Structure formats: C-alpha cells, structure tokens
Amino acid sequence: MPRPLHICPFCSLHCDDVRIDEVAKHGWVANVPCDRATAGYQHAFRDALDARCGDDRCTAMEASKHAQTLLSGSIPYSLVTTGTDLDSAKQLHQLQEAGRIRVLVDETASAEAWRAAISREGTLAATLGDIRTHADVLWTIGEVDAETPRLRERIDADQKRWVQSSSLDAESLAEIAFAIRAETVPEDSGTAVTEAIRASAYLAIILGRHAFVDSEATATAEMLCKLLWHLNQKRRAVVLQLDDAATNRSVTAWQSNTVISSIAGNETRKIDLRLGTPPDGARPVRLQIGGIDRGKAFAEVFLPASTIGIHRDAVVVRGDGTVTLPLVAVTASVQPTPIERLHQWITA
Numbered sequence: 061m062p063r064p065l066h067i068c069p070f071c072s073l074h075c076d077d078v079r080i081d082e083v084a085k086h087g088w089v090a091n092v093p094c095d096r097a098t099a100g101y102q103h104a105f106r107d108a109l110d111a112r113c114g115d116d117r118c119t120a121m122e123a124s125k126h127a128q129t130l131l132s133g134s135i136p137y138s139l140v141t142t143g144t145d146l147d148s149a150k151q152l153h154q155l156q157e158a159g160r161i162r163v164l165v166d167e168t169a170s171a172e173a174w175r176a177a178i179s180r181e182g183t184l185a186a187t188l189g190d191i192r193t194h195a196d197v198l199w200t201i202g203e204v205d206a207e208t209p210r211l212r213e214r215i216d217a218d219q220k221r222w223v224q225s226s227s228l229d230a231e232s233l234a235e236i237a238f239a240i241r242a243e244t245v246p247e248d249s250g251t252a253v254t255e256a257i258r259a260s261a262y263l264a265i266i267l268g269r270h271a272f273v274d275s276e277a278t279a280t281a282e283m284l285c286k287l288l289w290h291l292n293q294k295r296r297a298v299v300l301q302l303d304d305a306a307t308n309r310s311v312t313a314w315q316s317n318t319v320i321s322s323i324a325g326n327e328t329r330k331i332d333l334r335l336g337t338p339p340d341g342a343r344p345v346r347l348q349i350g351g352i353d354r355g356k357a358f359a360e361v362f363l364p365a366s367t368i369g370i371h372r373d374a375v376v377v378r379g380d381g382t383v384t385l386p387l388v389a390v391t392a393s394v395q396p397t398p399i400e401r402l403h404q405w406i407t408a
C-alpha cells in the first residue's frame with residue numbers, strides 16, 4: 061500500500077504532495093520537483109552527521125564544550141531562527157521568559173518594513189487559496205522563487221498574467237504609482253507592471269525576500285500600502301508575504317501579547333546562536349544547532365540535530381498564517397531535535 065503523501069517541512073509553503081518511498085540500498089527517497097526540498101530531504105535522510113569546531117570535524121561533546129568556551133558570560137544568549145515548529149516555538153518562548161535566551165527572527169529589512177507598514181496602515185492580505193482561485197494578475201516583487209520554489213505552481217501562475225519586479229526602490233514604485241493614478245505610462249521599467257495592474261480585475265502582489273531595497277524599505281513599504289488602497293477603488297488588490305516564522309510569531313503573540321523581535325535593521329546586534337539552516341547572506345554566529353551546516357563563514361561551531369517533520373511529528377502554522385498543519389515523521393533519528401539539543405547545551 062502506498063504511503064500517504066508527505067507535508068514538506070523545508071519552507072513556509074509546506075507543500076502537501078511529496079511522495080516518499082523506501083528504496084532498497086538507497087534508504088528513503090523523496091519525489092518532489094523542488095531543489096530546495098530535494099536538498100533538505102537528502103540531508104535529513106543522511107542523519108548521522110558530524111559536529112564541527114572551526115574547520116574540523118569533531119564529536120558533539122567537543123563541539124558543545126568549545127561553544128561553551130566561546131560564549132562564556134553571554135547569558136542571555138541571543139538566538140536567531142528563520143522559524144520553528146509549534147512545540148519548539150513554545151519552548152524558545154519559555155527559555156526567553158526564564159532569561160536564558162533572547163529570540164530573534166531572521167528576516168530581511170523589507171519583510172520587517174512591510175510588517176511595520178501594515179500594522180500602521182492596514183492592508184488586504186490574502187491566502188494562497190484566495191490567490192489561486194480569484195487572481196487574474198500576479199505581481200511578484202523580490203526573490204520569490206528561491207524562497208518558495210513551488211509557489212507559482214501552487215497558485216496556478218501559468219493560468220494568470222504575471223509580471224515580476226526585482227527589489228523595488230522608492231523612486232521606481234513612486235513612478236508606477238504616479239502612472240496608475242495619472243493614467244500615464246511610466247518612464248522606464250515599470251511599463252509592463254503598470255499595464256498588467258491596469259488590466260487586472262483581481263491583482264495579487266506577492267512579496268519575496270528582499271522585495272524592497274534595504275535602505276529604502278520603510279518608505280517603499282508605506283508607499284505600497286497607499287497604492288493598494290488606491291487600487292482597491294477599482295479592482296480587488298491583495299498582498300501575500302509568506303512568513304517562515306509564522307508559528308513563532310503566533311506563539312509570542314498568544315503567550316505574551318508582544319511582538320517577537322527581528323534581526324533586521326540592526327546590523328550591529330551580536331548573535332550567539334542559530335537554530336536551523338542559515339539563509340543566504342545570514343550573519344555569522346558562534347554556534348549553530350541543527351539544519352544544514354554551511355561552514356565556518358556561517359557558524360564557528362556546528363552541532364547536528366534531527367529534522368522536525370522528518371524524524372519527529374510536529375505542528376506548524378503555514379506561511380500565509382491561515383492553517384495549522386501536522387508534519388508527520390518518516391523515520392527515526394540518532395540525533396536529538398534542535399530544541400532538545402539547545403536545552404542540553406544550555407544546561408550542560
């Protein structure tokens with residue numbers, strides 16, 4: 061009997077159609093048309109991973125001790141994560157309440173700017189299902205494909221008109237906004253975007269990583285909010301920004317009625333620990349626990365851990381914040397989970 065389809069734990073889209081088979085001599089194999097997922101599954105199924113101190117492989121005990129030496133006197137440790145499952149998020153919150161760590165979400169300046177803008181101005185958010193069913197025009201801004209490689213497939217983008225902008229600066233967006241209000245054609249690169257927006261009955265704007273130029277993120281995000289209100293006078297216009305840390309944000313809000321801190325906008329803040337794989341361009345930390353080890357440039361010390369959703373059941377909030385999904389374990393692991401490893405390390 062075929063195994064039930066698996067929910068992928070490797071990005072906030074959480075595709076629910078991954079086929080996993082056990083193949084003689086090869087162990088577990090995931091069948092999914094996604095490079096990010098393929099790398100994640102291959103890494104997780106390898107399981108018996110080495111710890112690392114600097115450039116050298118070592119035992120987990122040696123790595124743990126080395127990190128203790130590097131971080132002695134740093135309590136509360138600053139800990140960054142792109143996002144975790146529900147139980148880990150609760151435990152991180154408890155460790156923060158106990159004064160052992162300070163939790164920060166690893167997100168770009170534009171993601172933080174958009175969140176701040178909509179908290180002031182409000183916006184019309186949309187779910188993946190809304191966009192798939194209703195949108196006739198998609199405008200993607202920033203790096204959407206690298207972050208969520210199957211997003212276009214999941215919202216039937218091939219059936220819709222679609223335009224793309226790289227990171228937007230305030231001037232480019234102002235030109236587009238002016239052209240739409242004045243019903244003129246913008247001077248340069250915004251022509252295709254402006255035409256597509258004008259032709260839309262239901263416009264979905266999808267914000268990827270680095271949607272706005274970092275130095276102008278706040279102004280650009282506010283301008284986009286205002287453009288949305290204008291667009292909604294004549295058509296439906298919504299925004300989707302998938303959030304890797306949707307689960308952690310929800311837990312912090314439920315448990316303490318506060319907003320979880322972000323790494324964005326404070327380049328000088330010292331970061332001690334990372335839970336999970338560092339994204340491209342991530343700041344280096346002293347100790348990384350779990351995820352893919354990307355080397356010394358990302359973490360001085362690496363402690364391996366099992367993978368949530370592969371080796372352990374878990375629950376996550378999907379990146380559009382609308383549904384809670386069960387992640388189901390496929391196989392057992394010799395490693396503790398990242399949050400168990402963190403507890404072991406902190407109490408050692």
Ligand code: SF4
Nearest residue numbers: 068071074075094210
């Ligand atoms: S898009 Fe994300 S959730 Fe979907 S298969 Fe790829 S990594 Fe997994």
